[in-house]
Amino acid sequence: MAFGLFKKKTEEATEKSSTRTGYVTLKVKEVVNETADAISIHFEQPETGDVTYKSGQFFTVIAQINGKEERRAYSLCTSPFVDKNPAVTVKRVAGGLMSNHLGDNLEAGQSLELMEPIGNFTTEFNENNKRHIVLFGGGSGITPLMSITKSALNQEPNSKVSLIYANRDTQSIIFKSTLEEMEAANADRFKVIHVLEQKPSDLNCDEGYLTEAIIGKALKDLPQFGAENTEYFMCGPGPMMDIVTESLNNLGIDKSRVFKESFTSSTDTKSEENAIDSDEIIAREVTIIYDDEEYKYTVEPDETILEKGLDEDIDLPFSCQSGLCTACRGRCVSGKVKMDEVEGLSEAEIDEGYVLPCVSHPLTDDVKIEIG
Ligand SMILES: Cc1cc2nc3c(=O)[nH]c(=O)nc-3n(C[C@H](O)[C@H](O)[C@H](O)COP(=O)(O)OP(=O)(O)OC[C@H]3O[C@@H](n4cnc5c(N)ncnc54)[C@H](O)[C@@H]3O)c2cc1C
Ligand code: FES
Structure with a gap:
């Protein structure tokens, strides 16, 4: 990767972006290794005023890689109600340009040019809400769901959140310890159900891929299952999203209560x-x-x-x-x-x-x- 070029071009871009509406340049405060192949990038808020966003929205990272401008979307994993500094989590994709570029090169103190947060995968929070938010996540798809979870637990004291989270193995669970802490702190309001392809001996979870049977069983065990005040959010690999969509459909869940964020395109949605x-x-x-x-x-x-x-x-x-x-x-x-x-x-x-x-x-x- 041509990192020298990246830095020089980023400086040029910084000057350009500071005058462009909808763009912002943020300094990296900290890069945290979440798993062997995922990092969280925590940004400093600019002195000119905080970057505002809604839970579930995403930044667009802009970087020069091998002399060409590349852009990729990364969902915020932080909550505007809970976290002072915004952050994104980037999981390496085999052979992927941006995810490996950031994983290999990014350090605290550097700056990144970003498009300000946008996106429709969000929900309005209200302290009077009394709802059940059911989240389906797979791999890096946890990022917008983490933001929604934090905001819901913080803003809606009468709402419950359940997360069904699919991963390869224990080591690949992003935010594992944070999720455990959040569960302990909100014992009657937040529940995580792990589904792992390789089940370890020390974690109570379902083994294998997320299937209609696992989804059906998990949902029936959850409080207020099927009630009108239950909303479903999903984000993960295409096949996982397809099975969740089909399962919810077969369970008679109305489409208007199902919200999706896709990181990659699926052949099913071709026009x-x-x-x-x-x-x-x-x-x-x-x-x-x-x-x-x-x-x-x-x-x-x-x-x-x-x-x-x-x-x-x-x-x-x-x-x-x-x-x-x-x-x-x-x-x-x-x-x-x-x-x-x-x-x-x-x-x-x-x-x-x-x-x-x-x-x-x-x-x-x-x-x-x-x-x-
Ligand atoms: C709205 C939105 C939000 C997103 N939020 C996040 C996030 O929070 N965290 C995160 O890590 N990623 C997120 N992504 C995915 C991200 O934008 C990039 O697509 C991803 O990092 C791969 O980029 P790359 O340059 O490394 O790979 P590329 O060079 O673009 O792609 C290399 C190859 O990998 C395939 N590929 C691309 N993305 C994926 C993927 N996610 N899984 C498997 N194969 C893939 C491509 O089809 C291609 O064949 C989001 C995408 C969208 C549209
Ligand atoms: S650039 Fe993402 S929808 Fe067009």
Whole structure:
């Protein structure tokens, strides 16, 4: 990894980002090894005023790696109600650019350029709420769930939280000791059920992958199971999310009470519009309205609307570039687009005309998208 270049470019980016709306440069206060392949990055709050966020939202980390700007989304694992300093937890992905770059190179005292927190995987907290929040996590998917747990326990004295947390083995459980402390401190309100592929002798847990049978059994043992005031949040690998979704569906849980955050795209969520004849995707001009400016450019069939905008040096917002995070979200006010992936948007957003330019291609000659 070209770390020298990373530092120099980061300094340049720092100057640029300090003037860009929606971006912030934060100093790393501490890097904590959570497991053999996961670190938590704790940031200092800037002197100009605290970074604000909602539990479940994510930062976008921007770094120069091998001479190219890379961006990746990382959910905050901290709670705005409990923790003074915001933090994210990054788990290494085999061969992954950013996760290994951060794991190998990042130290306290360095600065990172970030897009300010955004994201819809969140909930409003209210001290009068009396609900049961059921969380399904897998591996690094614990991060936004940790934030939601901390906030719920802190803000809602009458609510309960249950976490069903799937991992490979004991060593790979991120936040294991913190979760134990939280359980001990909130004995009647917080319960963790571990599911491990390799069951150790010293931990009471289910063995194997998360299955419909394990999910069904765990839920039936939980307080207020199935009650109207129960909400379900899930974040983890695609296959885990699929089995949880199917299980909740089979148990008759209404979709309106199920909330999901995906870190990677799943083939299940590829848009049905993929069925559109590829002949319809031809080079077409689009109009983008962003930051009170109007831009017109032609998108070729093998490009997305975001890709071409970035090639044109337009400073459009983006993060995952996979249609998951909504950082690039805009409203299509005229014309029609084809989206390769629809995971990030709710049905209501799609009905309101929202699109994700990072996975969109123009289908008509009059596409106009307002971003921001
Ligand atoms: C909204 C959102 C929030 C996220 N929050 C977190 C978080 O809190 N902590 C965290 O560690 N990650 C999180 N991610 C994932 C993160 O953004 C990166 O995708 C991940 O770190 C891999 O990036 P990379 O550059 O190392 O790998 P890349 O170089 O981008 O990818 C290398 C290969 O790994 C595959 N891959 C990418 N991500 C994963 C993954 N998560 N698991 C398995 N394979 C993968 C890719 O398909 C590719 O084949 C989040 C993603 C999104 C969209
Ligand atoms: S950049 Fe993440 S949805 Fe488009």
